[in-house]
Amino acid sequence: MSGQTRDAIVEIRGLSKHYGEGHTRVDALRDLDLTVRAGEVVALLGPSGSGKTTLLNIIGCIVEPTVGNIRLDGEEVYDNRWLRGDLRRLRLDKIGFIFQFHNLLPFLNARDNVAVVLRLAGKSGPEAQRRATELLDYLEVGSRKDSMPALLSGGEAQRVAIARALANSPRIILADEPTAALDSKRAGIVMDLLRKLAAEHDACIIAVTHDEKIYDRFDRLFHLRDGRLDGAEGDQK
Amino acid sequence: MNLAYRDVRHNLFRFVLTCLGLGLLMSVVLAMIGIYNGLVADALNLVKAPQADLWVVESGTKGPFAEASRIPEDTREAVERLHGVSEAGNITYQTVEAPFAGKTLRLYVIGYERDRPGGPGDVVEGRKIVQSHFELVADRDTGLIPGDTIRLGRNRFKVVGLVEDTMNSGGDPVVFVTLADAQTLQSQLAPPAARVQAARGASAEIAKTVAAVVARLDANADIDAVARTVRQWKHLSAMTQADQEQLLIKSVVDRARRQIGLFLGILLTVSAVVIALIIYTMTMEKLKQIATLKLIGAPDRTIVGLIVQQAIALGMVGWAFGLVLITLTKDGFPRRVLLEPYNAAVLAGIILVVCIAASGLGVRAALKVDPATAIGG
Numbered sequence: 001m002s003g004q005t006r007d008a009i010v011e012i013r014g015l016s017k018h019y020g021e022g023h024t025r026v027d028a029l030r031d032l033d034l035t036v037r038a039g040e041v042v043a044l045l046g047p048s049g050s051g052k053t054t055l056l057n058i059i060g061c062i063v064e065p066t067v068g069n070i071r072l073d074g075e076e077v078y079d080n081r082w083l084r085g086d087l088r089r090l091r092l093d094k095i096g097f098i099f100q101f102h103n104l105l106p107f108l109n110a111r112d113n114v115a116v117v118l119r120l121a122g123k124s125g126p127e128a129q130r131r132a133t134e135l136l137d138y139l140e141v142g143s144r145k146d147s148m149p150a151l152l153s154g155g156e157a158q159r160v161a162i163a164r165a166l167a168n169s170p171r172i173i174l175a176d177e178p179t180a181a182l183d184s185k186r187a188g189i190v191m192d193l194l195r196k197l198a199a200e201h202d203a204c205i206i207a208v209t210h211d212e213k214i215y216d217r218f219d220r221l222f223h224l225r226d227g228r229l230d231g232a233e234g235d236q237k
Numbered sequence: 238m239n240l241a242y243r244d245v246r247h248n249l250f251r252f253v254l255t256c257l258g259l260g261l262l263m264s265v266v267l268a269m270i271g272i273y274n275g276l277v278a279d280a281l282n283l284v285k286a287p288q289a290d291l292w293v294v295e296s297g298t299k300g301p302f303a304e305a306s307r308i309p310e311d312t313r314e315a316v317e318r319l320h321g322v323s324e325a326g327n328i329t330y331q332t333v334e335a336p337f338a339g340k341t342l343r344l345y346v347i348g349y350e351r352d353r354p355g356g357p358g359d360v361v362e363g364r365k366i367v368q369s370h371f372e373l374v375a376d377r378d379t380g381l382i383p384g385d386t387i388r389l390g391r392n393r394f395k396v397v398g399l400v401e402d403t404m405n406s407g408g409d410p411v412v413f414v415t416l417a418d419a420q421t422l423q424s425q426l427a428p429p430a431a432r433v434q435a436a437r438g439a440s441a442e443i444a445k446t447v448a449a450v451v452a453r454l455d456a457n458a459d460i461d462a463v464a465r466t467v468r469q470w471k472h473l474s475a476m477t478q479a480d481q482e483q484l485l486i487k488s489v490v491d492r493a494r495r496q497i498g499l500f501l502g503i504l505l506t507v508s509a510v511v512i513a514l515i516i517y518t519m520t521m522e523k524l525k526q527i528a529t530l531k532l533i534g535a536p537d538r539t540i541v542g543l544i545v546q547q548a549i550a551l552g553m554v555g556w557a558f559g560l561v562l563i564t565l566t567k568d569g570f571p572r573r574v575l576l577e578p579y580n581a582a583v584l585a586g587i588i589l590v591v592c593i594a595a596s597g598l599g600v601r602a603a604l605k606v607d608p609a610t611a612i613g614g
Binding site for chain 1: 529532533534535536612
């Protein structure tokens, strides 16, 4: 992939995050630089407590960094311009989330789980339903659109979750252990799907994973240790 | 897309069960309101029944309901001659226990003069008393029906008619008999010492007294002026109908009224706590879903709406269950349960406010949820 020539969607410079002060201070992330471009699928690797989730939360506009600059799809996020409501809007418009255990709302069927994001973004009911159906068909789970999450298999539920993440055509997709609940075959299918989506939607995908079997599906692997990235921009695969 | 509705529909069985539980609590609240109303209404019905404008009672007493009152029977003739009085009637009250069909009925006996104020109002079944002796008109709650006979004192009385919703403030159903029979009943029920007195020639005094004289005035008569005139007789006192009603509420049923009122307050507080706990628990069970909703960009109003709408639905369905339950069962209560549409509407309003206030705990917990918890780690 010619990543270097494409738009930088996530740009992080001098990012640090610490919790507490004095002797209770914990440095979760230290002086971190990272650039992820459109179409790239990258992985955040590292042992527990290395700061992967903190970094994912900061990129996801959930946690504010202590210092540093972040630009998401050209928008300067942490420069005191953004209010909490704006961050919510930014998440809704530009970021899609995929979770380890799909996190589908159990009281909505598959189609409505996707449509809810579109409704939150202001789409009309019929339009949201139509788009949700299209996405589910595209992800080959259209036949299960009326099923409740409890009746979906792990792979189907994760596809519905991916459809939800894609609903507002975000430029950034953040995935937390997206294949952890799947067997290796389905994990491979999901990763191939994510790669395809990144390419087709001109989006980037940043995933936290421990699943070594799928490392070869990523364009780049970033190793985090004690809040630092190994290498200035992570290891190129 | 209404998330509250979808969540309720998804957990319908549990929601209905919770509403049923809350409905039982609401039915108890409604029952207490109904009993409270019934207590006041029963007390007032008794006073309103004679459709009197003026009550003439023994001087220095607040009779005949708040205190015992005994005045000579011929007082009625004096009252009737007063300017402005259109008609008057003697009336007596006493409580008796009478055996009937293997049970003991506790009855409130009202003695009145036929064709004068003080008799039964609308007879819903049978007829009014037409004989001078041994006929009675009973409240339906006595369980008596026209044609039944019942022993009161030494005499048997035939039930000739029925009235409804006529009880004293203690909940004892009323029976109407003629004044003469009531006076006889009073003397027969007197203790042996009284009978000894009667044997010595004092029976006339017992038999010829009444509890009060009820008077109706001409349309243009000045009630206060007539009352003042009556009070000029040193042995009599007079109260207007409004005074008598006020006295009953302030004095006779006041303690019971306050007791029920306090209990009602406690019940409403318990209901509020129960609703708050239910909503808080429901919210805590949904924290992960709420975190996910926040993470995907749901505004706070969507989260608040989810919780508050469910709280209101819970309260209103519980209220409706309670209302249906109490409507179906209220006639089985030993005392009258009187529910007005106004009471149910006020309770609905209170429950609405309680639900919104109670959902505050859940809303607070939901708004504090960190969206990061959806990601984990």
